[in-house]
Amino acid sequence: MSQVPLIVDTAWLADRLDDPKLRLIDATTFLKPPESGGYYDVWSGREAYNEGHIPGAVYADLLHELSDPDSEFPFTVPSRERFSKKMGELGVGGDDTYVVVYDQGNAIVGAPFIASDWASRLAWQLRYEGYGNVAVLEGGFVKWKEEGRSISTEPASYPEATFTGERRPELLATKEDVKDALDDENTILLNSLSEADFNGETDTYARSGHIPGSVNVFFGNLSDPETKELYNDEQLRDAFEKVGALDPGKKVITYCGSGIAATWNALLLNKLGKDNVAMYDGSMTEWTADPLLPLDKKDK
Known part of the structure; x- marks a missing residue:
């Protein structure tokens, strides 16, 4: 196939x-x-x-x-x-x-x-x-x-299958991995939330702010809202290059609120040829729930 x-x-x-x-x-x-x-x-x-x-x-x-x-x-x-x-x-x-x-x-x-x-x-x-x-x-x-394409209300199904393959643990980052990354200059922590979330101006999570040392690329800024299409690769590359996320010598850990938006940024990094990308599954929901873990806010 x-x-x-x-x-x-x-x-x-x-x-x-x-x-x-x-x-x-x-x-x-x-x-x-x-x-x-x-x-x-x-x-x-x-x-x-x-x-x-x-x-x-x-x-x-x-x-x-x-x-x-x-x-x-x-x-x-x-x-x-x-x-x-x-x-x-x-x-x-x-x-x-x-x-x-x-x-x-x-x-x-x-x-x-x-x-x-x-x-x-x-x-x-x-x-x-x-x-x-x-x-x-x-x-x-x-x-x-x-686009006026066909839509169905009929439930569909496929023949049942046996799911195969082996888990790829390198694609997932844990809280401990992120803690280790705080002092690792070869790992980039990429916050995928809005600028307001990143700056600590919202109260969605237990505490506001971002993981120290993080850079920010809002996942919602990478598609054209009118056409619903991704911006071209040159524009996407520019957004990620500005924060160093396409440095071939560095690993990227994407995170967001609960490991959803972070997968979008991880996907686009893969599309641009960046393979050394993991996603922090617990993201801000897990990180902010632990009062001992550090957070930064952008100075006003």
């Missing part, structure tokens, strides 16, 4: 909807800031999937089925057994299929489209567990629908 690109466009997918080797997955999840501040309200996108999805797509529930149910933090990587079982049920496994993942829109309910980071989260999880032939749909369902 030939390798698919990391990111594919709607025309590419439309040409392959009838390909029996395709496994198309809707990974929609929703966030909404609570009225009184604090962490987001989060819910599954299954209902949105039922109301309309790209024909042939199956639904993967990142919140309830593909996260560790025993973790105190949302969206923590589940056991390999849990993940493998669910992927097998969705028809993903072996070497004779490829996956395209998309989501239905906005990182935050009510905000404009900025990235398909729920899709990149599932794509990252698949790679982490050793399934590498996976692409993310550029512009997701929003772009697909805007």
Whole structure:
């Protein structure tokens, strides 16, 4: 089976909807800031999937089925057994299929489209567990629908499969890895949140600010909000080069709030040829919950 690109466009997918080797997955999840501040309200996108999805797509529930149910933090990587079982049920496994993942829109309910980071989260999880032939749909369902392409309300399924591959631990960073990186000049900590989050001007997490020594590239600034397409590689490269993230001699650890947006930046770094990239799964949710861990804020 030939390798698919990391990111594919709607025309590419439309040409392959009838390909029996395709496994198309809707990974929609929703966030909404609570009225009184604090962490987001989060819910599954299954209902949105039922109301309309790209024909042939199956639904993967990142919140309830593909996260560790025993973790105190949302969206923590589940056991390999849990993940493998669910992927097998969705028809993903072996070497004779490829996956395209998309989501239905906005990182935050009510905000404009900025990235398909729920899709990149599932794509990252698949790679982490050793399934590498996976692409993310550029512009997701929003772009697909805007182009007037076909939409289905019929549930879909694929033949059950045995999920294979070996876990790639180098793709995941733990809290201890990040602590070690604080004093490592060869590791770049890349905060993927907004500038306001980075500067400590918001109260989403237990404490505000950023991990000391971090640099900031907001994941939402890397796509054109009108076309829903990524900026060209030259513009993307410029955004990451400014903070040193494309230095070939350095490792990058991306982080965000709960390991979602960070997978988008990791994906784009991979697209630009940067392979030595890990994602801090606990991100700010875990880091700020420990009062002994340091945080910086930008001086006003």
